Amino acid sequence: MRTQLQHKIDNKTKPTGALGQLEAIALQVGLIQQTLSPVIKQPTILVFAADHGLADEKISPYPKDVTWQMAMNFVAGGAAISVFCRQNDIQLKVIDAGVDYDFPADSPIIPAKIARGSRNMRQEPAMSLEECEKAMASGREFVKAEADKGCNTIGFGEMGIGNTSPSSLLMHRFTGLPIETCTGAGAGMHGEQLTYKQQVLKEISEKYDPQSPLETLATFGGLEIAMMVGAMLEAKAQGMILLIDGFIATAALLTACQFDASTLDNALFCHQSEEKGHRLLLEHLKANPILQLGMRLGEGTGAAVALPVIQSALAFLNEMASFEDAGVSKE
Ligand SMILES: Cc1cc2ncn([C@H]3O[C@H](COP(=O)(O)O)[C@@H](O)[C@H]3O)c2cc1C
Numbered sequence: 001m002r003t004q005l006q007h008k009i010d011n012k013t014k015p016t017g018a019l020g021q022l023e024a025i026a027l028q029v030g031l032i033q034q035t036l037s038p039v040i041k042q043p044t045i046l047v048f049a050a051d052h053g054l055a056d057e058k059i060s061p062y063p064k065d066v067t068w069q070m071a072m073n074f075v076a077g078g079a080a081i082s083v084f085c086r087q088n089d090i091q092l093k094v095i096d097a098g099v100d101y102d103f104p105a106d107s108p109i110i111p112a113k114i115a116r117g118s119r120n121m122r123q124e125p126a127m128s129l130e131e132c133e134k135a136m137a138s139g140r141e142f143v144k145a146e147a148d149k150g151c152n153t154i155g156f157g158e159m160g161i162g163n164t165s166p167s168s169l170l171m172h173r174f175t176g177l178p179i180e181t182c183t184g185a186g187a188g189m190h191g192e193q194l195t196y197k198q199q200v201l202k203e204i205s206e207k208y209d210p211q212s213p214l215e216t217l218a219t220f221g222g223l224e225i226a227m228m229v230g231a232m233l234e235a236k237a238q239g240m241i242l243l244i245d246g247f248i249a250t251a252a253l254l255t256a257c258q259f260d261a262s263t264l265d266n267a268l269f270c271h272q273s274e275e276k277g278h279r280l281l282l283e284h285l286k287a288n289p290i291l292q293l294g295m296r297l298g299e300g301t302g303a304a305v306a307l308p309v310i311q312s313a314l315a316f317l318n319e320m321a322s323f324e325d326a327g328v329s330k331e
């Protein structure tokens with residue numbers, strides 16, 4: 001299939017390699033779908049939202065209430081992710097993985113609370129193994145339901161004040177890079193505030209020594225991250241395209257790869273976030289991000305913005321004339 005896809009790409013009416021990374025995307029998606037004519041069907045972004053006990057330690061400049069307030073904003077249509085999904089015809093679903101708030105019963109936010117937030121990991125592991133497994137299983141169910149309806153492309157988004165911290169800890173643990181290298185400003189911790197955040201995370205990383213991927217995720221993760229990890233593993237199992245957003249989603253993917261290394265094969269890295277650590281995390285995964293726009297938001301926004309580029313890659317593969325079709329002379 002790889003040889004056939006490469007042959008099809010090289011026979012399009014263009015100099016060899018002239019569509020650059022679009023060619024790599026077309027090849028990868030063809031391999032994922034095992035076809036010379038890949039298509040994106042019912043693209044969907046799942047945004048997993050949860051709170052973090054660690055937010056009590058002031059590791060984010062914003063208050064915890066922003067988590068539920070932004071989740072409401074997502075479904076009301078006013079957030080960045082709402083706008084970009086509307087613009088690009090992407091179905092948006094917001095899942096309450098563990099927000100410390102009771103959403104109104106008539107809200108379109110999908111209830112799947114495992115707990116009212118993870119625990120403060122400066123004191124105790126963020127989740128029990130049972131909670132972590134429950135979150136992962138729930139993430140799998142959501143993706144399976146989308147696959148059953150005919151969706152073949154899933155973007156992963158998140159909302160959770162404090163969630164760059166668990167992401168940094170997971171990156172540190174699974175890459176072996178120093179915690180300072182893995183820890184950045186998040187929603188806006190600069191200067192002394194960032195130094196403080198790095199100190200807190202260093203203290204936490206030295207407090208525990210989890211062994212298995214599950215134990216590591218339960219200790220240092222968060223409910224939305226665990227649900228996202230399960231969702232990514234199921235998306236790979238279903239042969240779907242995984243649209244990976246920024247730092248947090250990439251940390252979740254790195255975690256998913258500890259459970260099933262082949263998850264990486266189906267992942268498209270939509271952008272390189274400004275968040276410190278994301279560049280090195282992408283390098284660790286040998287990933288070539290599609291966009292570099294200086295974004296540092298999360299929510300799945302990088303995935304939503306990159307989808308049209310991926311669609312262009314499939315459009316050239318499916319619709320461009322070959323040298324033979326167009327009667328154009330080859331070198
Ligand atoms: C208004 C607002 C909207 C957001 N949308 C995504 N995030 C992003 O910021 C948070 C992570 O940064 P930290 O670890 O520093 O808290 C996550 O919720 C992430 O999705 C937001 C943050 C804020 C404040």
Ligand SMILES: O=C(O)c1cccnc1
Pocket residue numbers: 164185186187245246247248249273274275278295296297298299
């Ligand atoms: O890259 C991200 O996902 C990110 C960066 C900063 C804050 N929130 C998310």
